[in-house]
Amino acid sequence: MNSLKSTYYVILSLFFVITLPIKSQQVKNALADTLTVYKIAYIEISGNDKTREKIVRRELNFTVGEQYKLAEIDELIEESYKNLIKSSLFNYVTINKEFVENQCVKISIILEERWFIWPQLSIINNERNFNTWWETRDFSMLDYRLAVRQDNVFGLNHTLKFEFSYGYTHDFSVGYQNISLGAKQKHFIDFHWNYYKQSSIFYRSYNDKAESFSDKDNYVIEGQRWKINYSFRPRHKSTHSVTLAYHNTEISDTLLKLRPDFLVNNNSQNKYFQFGYSYVLDNRDDASYPLTGNLLHLSIVKRGLGIFPKFAVNLMYFYSNYRQFYKLTNRLYMAHSLSIKKSIQSQTPYYYKRGLGYSDYLRGFEYYVVEAEDLAILKNTINFELLPRIITNLNFIPIKKFKKIHYSIYLNTFFDIGYGHENDWEVINDNTLNNKLLYSGGIGLNLVTYYDKVLRVEYSLNSLSEAGFFIHFKTSI
DSSP states (O other), X not given: OHHHXXXXXXXXXXXXXXXXXXXXXXXXXXXXXXXXXXXXXXXXXXXXXXXXXXXXXXXXXXXXXOEEEHHXXXXXXXXXXXXXXXXXXXXXXXXXXXXXXXXXXXXXXXEEEOOOEEEEEEEEEOSSSHHHHHHHTOGGGEEEEEEEEEEEETTTTEEEEEXXXXXXXXXXXXXXXXXXXXXXXXXXEEEEEEEEEESEEEEEEETTEEEEEEOSSSOSEEXXXXXXXXXXXXXXXXXXXXXXXXXXXXEOHHHHHHOTTSSGGGOSEEEEEXXXXXXXXXXXXXXXXXXXXXXXXXXXXXXXXXXOTTTOOOEEEEEEEEEEEEEOSSSEEEEEEEEEEEESSSOOOGGGOOOBTTTBOOTTOTTOOBOOSEEEEEEEEEEEEEEEEEEXXXXXXXXXXXXXXXXXXXEEEEEEEEEEEOOOHHHHHHOSSTTSEEEEEEEEEEEEETTTEEEEEEEEEETTSOEEEEEESSOOO
């Protein structure tokens, strides 16, 4: 027994004698790697058949000739990958590093561009969401839209768009966006114009539902908008935007009699200039279905600059939204979103008032609207990656840019809470959900695929003890 113990201790001692120098050398090598500085010697870009190289390089966090530690290079590659994916120019991005002589690194960027020319013949739902339309299946609420959109014009990531709609809305619009000014590509400008007229429009909320007024013989509202937007992007993740717009809106005499406070000062016409400022800080890993990172959006909008005193439009509000995404475990993710809107005026005419149930809504309350001057919404989601991202080729599709697709499936559970504050006693008397804490929860299944497409199927239970299935076509947070 003693002999066996002696042999054991001898072997153990030999193990430490042999391995300690190896471990010590590994630690030294790891330490050397963290301290060694590498120079970016080459950046090789391929696959940008349409996109100009300077547009790609603008999204990179590193440049040729700069020196970094190894860990810094890996971090900069990851951030550059996120920037390129969020640019909406590429379906797939691969970035590799290769060590060459004299402590230099070669970066290879392999891109697969999206399809950039989109002739569109589409059906647009003018209800607040798909579920409210499906409840009535009212085809008069649909627009039949013919559009031509050219993304990445001249390979410079400009967007040119013409649209014509016929149906619920007769609309014609032209837009040219994301035009860069200056060699450093930090300043951008957008232009947009549209003319519209409708024979039907939401004109009030009653029993917490949006009600429409229609006139088959006449248009109940028509108008036009001009907009110019200037953006300053000092860094990859942050953008400042200033918008100046002109609005001219006119409603029919019938609608004015039915709802005198539809526009400002009980007028049948509102003409005004609008000023807006917004700041966006985007640290998300993806724009269409983020899993990690965060997003901050702050904005202020002022309608009426005193240029048309006859109409006396003087409305203003602040809006903020913060979203946080993070990984809990290997395939489990959590997300939170907090939205707050504050109006300066105590009462806003119906046409300009938007509370819960429009772009901001609680899951489980899709059928309801909560007209509100001020609102607050907190959304919480836990995502489980049921099917990790799969990339496959559909060989029967002849067009290369559509042949290679990716898809993933997430199972989630969620809990939302919100509050809409309203001062108008007529609105309060006609509805029950204003000035009341609302909440909901449920489970969902999300399909995420290429070209930023998301399909959400959810089962929700709200604080009114109502449950149901709902379908959406974009991410909830």
